[in-house]
Amino acid sequence: MKTANELSALNGLLARDNIRKNLAVPVLVEKVLSRNEGSLTSTGAVRVETGKYTGRSPKDKFIVKDDISESKVEWGSVNQPISENVFLNLYHKVLDYLSERDEVFVLDGYAGADETYRLPIQIINEFAWHNLFAKQLFIRPSQEELKNHHPEFTVISAPNFKADPEADGTNSEAFIIVSFKHHVVLIGGTEYAGEIKKSIFSVMNYLLPQNDVLSMHCSANVGLEGDVALFFGLSGTGKTTLSADPNRRLIGDDEHAWSSRGVFNIEGGCYAKCVNLSREKEPQIYDAIRFGSVLENVIIDNQSRQPDYDDTSLTENTRAAYPIENIDNIVQPSIAGHPRTIIFLTADAFGVLPPISRLTKEQAMYHFLSGYTSKLAGTERGITSPTATFSTCFGAPFLPLPASTYAEMLGEKIDQHNVNVFLVNTGWTGGPYGEGSRIKLAYTRAMVHAALEGELNSTETVKDPIFGLEIPTHCPGVPGQVLVPKKTWKNPDEYDKKAKELALKFHDNFKKFSNISSDIANAGPLYRP
CATH class of the missing domain: 3.40.449.10 (Phosphoenolpyruvate Carboxykinase, domain 1)
Incomplete structure (x- = not known):
């Protein structure tokens, strides 16, 4: 006090x-x-600049x-x-x-x-x-x-x-x-x-x-039948984009808690990245930016006052803040039941992780503790290109307590509520950052939809020989070759080299954890030096 x-x-x-x-x-x-x-934009939002600090x-x-x-x-x-x-x-x-x-x-x-x-x-x-x-x-x-x-x-x-x-x-x-x-x-x-x-x-x-309430860096939504889904991931991996689904009601886009009664939103609004935002790709977010919203570091036309979401001359970390009520399809109040599906999102700058893979409970705990992604440009000061990083529980910058506190609570809840867990790569395919390309949002949406609808729970899978991940051999709306990352690379040997490089990073990072069961510790990449 x-x-x-x-x-x-x-x-x-x-x-x-x-x-x-x-x-x-x-x-x-x-x-x-x-x-x-600040100034008023054509959308009715207020446009401001944040000076030299354009990220945390x-x-x-x-x-x-x-x-x-x-x-x-x-x-x-x-x-x-x-x-x-x-x-x-x-x-x-x-x-x-x-x-x-x-x-x-x-x-x-x-x-x-x-x-x-x-x-x-x-x-x-x-x-x-x-x-x-x-x-x-x-x-x-x-x-x-x-x-x-x-x-x-x-x-x-x-x-x-x-x-x-x-x-x-x-x-x-x-x-x-x-x-x-x-x-x-x-x-x-x-x-x-x-x-x-x-x-x-x-x-x-x-x-x-x-x-006894698990706090989580994730977005959440709920289907027509009341099935709740959580999307874990650091800034820029797609939490806001993928949870804003016209066929599902949004609970929240970034911060949630999971109690004995179910999931609830910690916030009352959304803080969406605006880089390359368009109505065609992300209609719910695009249309949510209206009077009372705040646009950070977005360039606007001096005459028309129209935002140019493609202009990143100030920062790539352009942002929009708006109340959740600006999204049409939401849960009010922002409370729902226990999750049926959990999606771990990663933006893999190496371009070697599968676009989607099904995780065992042990793999889920391993990847939750690992929290691998690539920090994207602008989300923190000094980050100008994607940088491989491991952020424990997909939210290490915001976790004051020991990581095991959050991990153990999540593991118990996965068991208790029989939750299906998937690892989804929203990053690169066909090569690493600078050579390959970002996985198409339409493909990611199709894979996430299939996971949420239970279409991947019994589909045939192949085991990735380096990461040990179970990759679905078929997903509606996604070309088969996209599902297996090695098939998208021109040089398979280069893929193996990069994949093994990332596998070693996983192993090196996991050394910092103690008192972890061998089942979880052994659920990481199969490749070891």
Whole structure:
């Protein structure tokens, strides 16, 4: 809990005349325009730029190491520790800074659609557009709920407040600091709004498992017969695109939790990548971008104000934030039953993993712990081309607790609910990045559809000799040669070389896990040096 001193300082800020609290979307849009924070596009969305920070800044993210967090958090390069004194010093500096602004914007909301597990949150912003972003991304209380809203976690964001690393104990001018003791997330020096969204996700990843609820970096939807599907994957692997299916109702596009009652969305909106977006390829997302939405770093025509989603001159990590209600086919509230199918998404820059493969329970646990993908350009600072990476549980940047906490909970639920699990490669085929081509979205959609409809549960498979994955020999709507990656390469020897290279990366990465059963440890690639 916040000490009396911290509460007094925060309450002092919130009592000032410059506070603008729970403004309606049209009012926030007016504020964005009148304050020259952004411009209006032909779609009605607000277009903004985030400066030099066009993605998350993981090296500037910290967790306060104190008597509350010390024994629970898995400390390391992802969960970097910082002292309570450093946090409190910056906390008071930021509050003093905000108290001198002309306007400060405050939003009360929730994280978690299931009222049993939801977290009342408060977002305090220097920028009106950040407050609009938060209003669209988190769950919006009714007027009745606002009367009894008591925030249990507060995000304070002051992008124009720059830290002095030498004096303030940070790594740069930017900082994202989470204090579980004081129930505060402190953000400064970066205008990238994704830090606000992901910091609350990290908080939920800390709190929910301690209440026997599995938090997950995944999208989710439900079929006409109530069959729920989860799509795990890092940014850029297709979670948002593939879960926005006209034949299935969307539960959410990025963050979910799985309790004893079923699945629920942690958010109230979507944060979709816009690169090469078109109505033809992704009609639901394209049409969801309308009045009140926020477009980040999308280039627009100065005359027509039309967005050019193909222009990535600022960044490839162009984004749209909009409320989930902008999607026509959704579940309201964002709660559903237990999953029948789980899809692990990976964008393989080596171009060697099958477009789809059926996993045993042990393989599912192996690939969940591995979390292999390629970080795509723009999702983090410094990433300019796809880079092979292993992100535990497909969400390592946001997991404060040990990986085994999440993995063991998922394994138990797969067993308990007899879930079918598939590994889907949305990355390259016919060669690695730079030589091959991205797997056609139409093929991926067809494979995912077949998996969700149960059409691949009994289909004949062939075992990949290097990765040990079971590859379906037939899938409706997909040419047979596409299913087996080696057949798409001009030089089979080059394929073998690259595939073995990736297999070794899997083995090297898995060495970091201890206390893993031999059944799971042996469920990785068959090829070993």
